[in-house]
Structure formats: C-alpha cells, structure tokens
Amino acid sequence: MNYSIALVPGDGIGPDVVAQAVDVLDAVADKYGHVFNYVELEAGGCAIDATGEPLPAETLEAAKQCDAVLLGAVGGPKWETLPGHLRPERALLGLRAGLGVYANLRPAALLPQLREACPIKDEVLRASNPKGEASFDLLIVRELTGGLYFGERGRSPDGSSAFDTETYSRSEIERVLRVGYRSAAVRRKKLCVVDKANVLESSRLWREVAAEVAKDYPDIETTYMYVDNCAMQLVRAPGQFDVIVTSNLFGDILSDEASVLTGSIGMLASASLGDSPEEEPKAGSSGGAKASGKRVTMGLYEPIHGSAPDIAGQDIANPLATILSAAMLLRYSFGLETEARAIESAVTATLDAGYRTRDIASRNGSAGAVNAAAGSTGAV
Amino acid sequence: MNYSIALVPGDGIGPDVVAQAVDVLDAVADKYGHVFNYVELEAGGCAIDATGEPLPAETLEAAKQCDAVLLGAVGGPKWETLPGHLRPERALLGLRAGLGVYANLRPAALLPQLREACPIKDEVLRASNPKGEASFDLLIVRELTGGLYFGERGRSPDGSSAFDTETYSRSEIERVLRVGYRSAAVRRKKLCVVDKANVLESSRLWREVAAEVAKDYPDIETTYMYVDNCAMQLVRAPGQFDVIVTSNLFGDILSDEASVLTGSIGMLASASLGDSPEEEPKAGSSGGAKASGKRVTMGLYEPIHGSAPDIAGQDIANPLATILSAAMLLRYSFGLETEARAIESAVTATLDAGYRTRDIASRNGSAGAVNAAAGSTGAV
Numbered sequence A, B: 001m002n003y004s005i006a007l008v009p010g011d012g013i014g015p016d017v018v019a020q021a022v023d024v025l026d027a028v029a030d031k032y033g034h035v036f037n038y039v040e041l042e043a044g045g046c047a048i049d050a051t052g053e054p055l056p057a058e059t060l061e062a063a064k065q066c067d068a069v070l071l072g073a074v075g076g077p078k079w080e081t082l083p084g085h086l087r088p089e090r091a092l093l094g095l096r097a098g099l100g101v102y103a104n105l106r107p108a109a110l111l112p113q114l115r116e117a118c119p120i121k122d123e124v125l126r127a128s129n130p131k132g133e134a135s136f137d138l139l140i141v142r143e144l145t146g147g148l149y150f151g152e153r154g155r156s157p158d159g160s161s162a163f164d165t166e167t168y169s170r171s172e173i174e175r176v177l178r179v180g181y182r183s184a185a186v187r188r189k190k191l192c193v194v195d196k197a198n199v200l201e202s203s204r205l206w207r208e209v210a211a212e213v214a215k216d217y218p219d220i221e222t223t224y225m226y227v228d229n230c231a232m233q234l235v236r237a238p239g240q241f242d243v244i245v246t247s248n249l250f251g252d253i254l255s256d257e258a259s260v261l262t263g264s265i266g267m268l269a270s271a272s273l274g275d276s277p278e279e280e281p282k283a284g285s286s287g288g289a290k291a292s293g294k295r296v297t298m299g300l301y302e303p304i305h306g307s308a309p310d311i312a313g314q315d316i317a318n319p320l321a322t323i324l325s326a327a328m329l330l331r332y333s334f335g336l337e338t339e340a341r342a343i344e345s346a347v348t349a350t351l352d353a354g355y356r357t358r359d360i361a362s363r364n365g366s367a368g369a370v371n372a373a374a375g376s377t378g379a380v
C-alpha cells in the first residue's frame, strides 16, 4: 500500500531522531512491501527563522493532506524570549488543534532492561505490581484539544489581573473517554478517571459523563481519583494503574511525572489521535491515500522528550522514542499491527543486545554510548 | 502570655491527632509559662451531621476571634455522595477564604531517620543534593485563596458544558511571592516560581510580577520552571529545590507529590498564613489577645494527611504531622521560635529513640508501632 507521512523534524535533536525513525520506516517498507511517501514540513523555531511564524499555514495544510504526521521536537533557547504567540510551542498547539487530534496516548512502562535507570526502589515497584514484579505498564490518555489550553484567556482592562478558562463539553469528554476504554479493552481492563471533582465544576462533568460511558464497557473496571492523589500514587504505587484518562492540563503534568519513572524520557513515544474514519466519515476527504479505500486515522506522533539543543547534530540523541512513535503511527493510523510489533521487537532486541545511548547507559558503565538506531534498523 | 487557639478536630483520625498535639502544647505552656486557651469548634463531616453545614457560620466567626487555628482533618466516605457545596472539603475552602490565609507553607524534607521509607533510590537523592547526601529539604509555598479554586464556575445554560476560571491579580501574586522570598531568606536563598507560562496568561502574569518582586531580594536566586517539568524534577532531582512558589492548583498537585517522597505523609505539617500585623494592621481587631499588644499573625495549621477513617479512634494514627503543625503555629502565629524548636527537637528525639507509628515503621520491622506522641510530650 501507498501511504503519505508528513515529517516535521523541528529543532534541536528533532532532525537527528526523525532521520533514524525514517531509516526504520524504510526498513519496514522494504520488508513488508509498502510505499511511504514522506513530505518534509517546517514547524517550530526553524519555521520562525524561515517565515516568522511557528506554524506556517502551508505546513498545517500540507500536514492535513497526509495520512499521518511524525514530529521530532520543537523549541530552544534561541526562541524563548519571543512573545507567547510567536513561540515554537505554538506550532505544537496549532498542529494538535488543526489536525483535530484530541486523544493523546502516552504509554509509560518500565522495561526490565532499564530497571536500573528507574529512580524508584525495586521493593516499592514490586509492592504495587499485580505479579510482584519490579515494573509497571501504564497508559495515560490525555485530552489534547480542550480545557485550560484552549479556553478563553486574557487580562483585565487595567492589566491588574489575568485569567484562563477551563471548559469542557460533554462530547469532548465522551470521545476521549471512549479512546481510553478502547485502549483498556486490549490491555488490563482498568480505567481510572483523574480529576479534581471536589473543587472543579468541569471535573464534576467529567465524572457524570464517565459514569454514562462506563455503562457501555461493563467488563472494564472504572475508578476515579483526584489529581493530587494521583500525583502521589504514581510514585508510591505505579503498578496499580492500567489506563488513566484525564484533562489536557492534568495529563501534561501526570504524563511527565510518569515518564521520569521509566528511567528515560528518551524512550517514550506518544500518539495523538483524531476520529477514526468509521466513527466520523471524512466527507470530501482530499483524495490520495484516503480515496484508495484504505482506512486511515489522522494521527500526530512524537517523542515526549524535548529538543535538547545542547546535544543536537552529534548523533548521540536517543532515537528510540521517535522510532517507537513511528511504530504507533503504523498501528493507529495505518492499522499495520504486524509492522508495528516488528519495530517494537527490534527496539527490545537492540536493548537486549546491550546497545545504549548515553541517557540510558547504566551507572556501572557496562554498556557503551552506542547509537541504538543502527541496531534497530538491522533487526526489523 | 495568653493565647487563644481554635481547635477544629474534624473527622476520622482528626480528633486523635489533635488531642496528641494539645498534650504537646500543654507541655510547652507549662515549661515556658504560657497560657493557651482552647476553643473547640466543629467543621467538616461532624458539622454536617450536627448542623447540616460543613462550615457553620459560628465556627468561622469563632475561629476569626482566636489567635490561630489548629485543624485535624475533615471528610470520610459517609459524606462523599453529598452535593459539592455540602461536602466536608467546603469547610477547608471556607476556612481558608474566611480567614484570609493566602500563603500555604508545605515543607517536605526527608529526615535521615526515615530514609528507608522514601520511595526514591539513595543514589538518585544524592545526585541532586548539594552535599551529596541522600536527602532533600524543600518548601512549597502554595497560593491558597485564589486561582481555579475560587474563580467563577458553572455550566452552560443547556448543561452541555462546564467551566472553571483561573484568575490571579497582581496583588494576589505579589503577596504570596513575598512570603516565599521571606522564607527563602532564612533557608538556602533559592526560589523557584512554578507555572505554565508557555500556555497560560495567568502564568505569564506570575512571571511578570515575580520579575518585579525579585528585585527586592537581590541575594535570593530566582528561577522559573514549567509545572510539567517540576513534576519530573521532584522525582529525579528533589535536592535541587529550596523554596517553590506556585498557584493554588499546581501547589496542590506538587505538594502531594513531594509529600510522598518524604516516606510518610503522616509526618508533614502545613501552615496557612494571612497578613502579619506589621503589613496590614487589623483595624478594630476584636480585643482579647490582640488588644494586649502581642503581635499575632492569623494562621491555619493542619497536617497534610487526610482523615483516614479506617484507623480512627484506635490510637494508632501518626500524630507527628499535627504536632509539627502546632510547632509551626507557635513559630508563625505567635513568634515563639524557641518553643517551636523545642517541639521539633522532641519529634526528632522521639524518632531517634526508635518510636514509630505503623505508617513509618521500617520494612525490616526493627521498630514497633508505638504511639510517638507520648515520647514527644515527655521530651519537650
């Protein structure tokens, strides 16, 4: 099959890690007989330099025409003093909203190979793990196009105060919860809604909607937890969680907290999904791959790490998060489960063989700072 | 001197731990020649049962007449199904707003005696500790009477959406920052403002105000951090922090996360302070202790743990957080530094002597589940 993939390398190590992921995708294309057409697009700091805008209209338009988007990272000190609406982060927010990718899947699992890099004590991990193992495997589903990120904001007329608005509609809450339930159904069948319902009205609406949606998934256990408690529980008992569904802001905070528990944010992939075609047929979708009868779900895939400008261009950045994001792309946007698993197995094999980038090299120095991507590509 | 202290034992283990703290306060009164007049007040679930309201008007009025308030804990499953405005938590929010205690000080330090109970690996703690020790000592100053907790909220007319508003004025931000700076001045002279200024307008106002206020404290190092990054840094490098100042919501989440790193939330005290008299003379303040010329700062003192109804009334709850809250009360509301230190030393001595409640008994079982309060009282 023919697929078009928008590549948005961005800034810092973005181009480094996207290049490695493309090598892996090419290996997959060869082996499984697909054709991936890449469309390289500018966004973030490099786009500010080239066009004055973090997200040029052409970038968003071109991305929408593709079947999926793979992004590296955006931002860096060079652009940090610009006013808010001209900062590289706007590219991320603009792509998320523009592509309508409202469900952000952030898996955080502790791989046995990286146990030493985890900051939490083994016995703490074991205590909450259903099998008594020193590991955890959770998925945070973060709402990505609503809430405090996209509500009305501003200053009072005299400039003496500022405000932001958290708004959620029933339909926004429902659709992201359904993504959570579908994910839980193929995992350990537990879903925890995280909110601050003892204070926030929007959180109370989340609970009401969740109580309704839960009825459609009787074999999944639904629980509720306050965000402050969740921030504690992630550290003291991460093994209790399977799928967490939460708002944009809480998801931002909790997924970063969870990421650090895995030992390296250089390992963590993410997928941001819109509606899949069976749920909302895209009338007038613009030909290309979509017209060919393939079922493609628009998705934005990116490592959760930042642009790390200090190590850019040196071929030492950990590309695994981006390679694993490419695997998610194949799975969620193209439905290519076998191909996705091939990449994931290649990553595991690479780690098993002892290849490590610096960020995940164990402290006793048994493994060298070898670029893991080379290993991955070979093993696909 | 004569002081009046409002006691709000509340629900669950609240009465247990407040009783222990009163024993300690009585020992202090004896030894240092003070008179503490206690005024016992109802709030929380017990007040709902007695009066139908979580915070009866008489409770708030009587609390305001006292020199300081010591609270146990409120809430429990019995009242969890009540509508929002009738829930025990409203008592907390009502007391905070009603007493005007806008600066919530939440110290989180890892005591050497409790290192085993900390979920983080020793080498991780050492790496960020300036002295290379496996410990940390930070203070979160949380804004307590503004932000998303007290902004306008509601539903759309058709009920299809809900909203909450985060609002901060310059003066609200400034006064809590100043509490942070004054705290940093007597600590390690570092202050980190935590916000989400890459997205929120209110956070951008925080940064503007902080940049101005910082000029008044040239010997204190001011840094800025995004809340998602802070949630990571607390786990991977807690030793980097001295004082963190942040909004109501972020402070709620981050202080709970920090608390779990200390090994036991049964140990953690908190102080919520209003303006001290030199800053804002209380015109017409209602006689009693205040009229006598003493300088008293209104404060609400409480353990950060919850009401733990499952272990209430069994004399096994850890009273140290409440006892340490009483120490903060003497320090911040009454200016009794020597007396506060005496309590803190007594707590340390009690732990050194091996007394432990169950929640902090080390896993190898060397210490029994002894009520630590008895030891504390004796040692003052």
Ligand SMILES: CC(C)[C@H](C(=O)O)[C@@H](O)C(=O)O
Residues within 6 Å of the ligand: A089, A092, A252, B198, B199, B228
């Ligand atoms: C850069 C920032 C706007 C962004 C967010 O808060 O969503 C980032 O933290 C993330 O989580 O992808």
Ligand SMILES: CC(C)[C@H](C(=O)O)[C@@H](O)C(=O)O
Residues within 6 Å of the ligand: A198, A199, A228, B089, B092, B252
């Ligand atoms: C009970 C709740 C309203 C409260 C808060 O969020 O402030 C609690 O979590 C706290 O931190 O004291």
